[in-house]
Amino acid sequence: MLTPVLSDNWDQIRSWQLASYQRSGGYDALRTALRMQPADVVTAVKDSGLRGRGGAGFPTGMKWSFIPQDNPKPKYLVVNADESEPGTCKDIPLMLASPHTLVEGVIISAYAIRANTAFIYVRGEVLHVVRRLQQAVAEARAAGLIGLNILGSGYDLDVIVHAGAGAYICGEETALLDSLEGRRGQPRLRPPFPAVAGLYGCPTVINNVESIASVPSIINNGADWFGSMGTEKSKGPTLYSLSGHVTRPGQYEAPMGITLRQLLELAGGVREGHELKFWTPGGSSTPLLTADHLDIPLDYEGVAGAGSLLGTKALQIFDDTTCPVRATLRWTEFYKHESCGKCTPCREGTWWLVQILERLEAGKGSEEDLETLLDLCDNITGRSFCALADGATAPITSSIQHFKDDYVAHFTNGGCPFDPMLSTVFATAGASA
Incomplete structure (x- = not known):
């Protein structure tokens, strides 16, 4: 059932070093790719059925094919390694255990879209990961895998590891581009889309770490091999x-x-x-x-x-020990804090969501508050520059849908029924009634 592909070498001694990565076939896929035409690499990824692993699930090969090759401007590849969604923890272990898997994927992907500069935008707080990536890029450059005339192919590539300054909004691809350009990270109005006018106004592909790290295995083993795993529309x-x-x-x-x-x-x-x-x-x-x-x-x-x-x-x-109201409040506080403030529905809406949830969680709310909460969510969803506001409303609407009784219990009993101290009070009150 388990299929170690990305994690296949994580148990190797010093798996993060170039020598260890090459012992298990590392950079063989790069040599294969450089013997192919860039368009054929794009086709292989498209045929594999690989979909973006960053959340949206958009077909990766199709995204690459949107880059206009007749545009005389430079092309850029940007890897979104700004993993900061609460609960999300897949890209950082991958980069820590085997950074060369990502670096090899970056070189192949940049070659496929004919880019000569690639950026890995990584979350600044994970300094150990930043250093490991920098070390991997330096090792690859020293081995002639990055730089001028890679492996005698005539292809040149520079790879830059860029540490962000710690803003959740920079996980949104256009806010990430603004941050890379040295501006405050805020989502851009689209169109134009990054494929046409992205980094520095040039054609740009932005992919998640796991999406790019999956590319070497596709080139090594073939699109059919990758597509043989998974489901009909979600492969690999x-x-x-x-x-x-x-x-x-x-x-x-x-x-x-x-x-x-x-x-x-x-x-x-x-x-x-x-x-x-x-x-x-x-x-x-x-x-x-x-x-x-x-x-x-x-x-x-x-x-x-x-x-x-x-x-x-x-x-x-x-x-069953978790209060869904409290969990939802904690998440909503995060989204309120991380809203960039560019658009009103998110800036104002997340603030009001927290105010109402705090009142409900403290047992001081009412049925009317629940209705206001849902009405607010309805007015926020789909009306902001990016998906942050939609993400803020999702746990609220779904928790009320599944656990409305828990919300009602808070203001019926004047406190959280999951609080050990109050639970005893509620149980005693119920027995005496």
């Missing part, structure tokens, strides 16, 4: 991040379409003595699911059919 292996109330949290690489029930079996199940209450399929910006959804395929279509989004495949597991 991928990294699922399990965190929260699970016995063995961590990264689980498996074909797209595995179910949470199967992953929980591999991870030892929900922590002993407790049951699953709710979970996120793709980080905190995706609608919550419950134990009723344990058997849905974890692919883009299966999760969408259940009313949520696969997103970054960040499976946060919450057991």
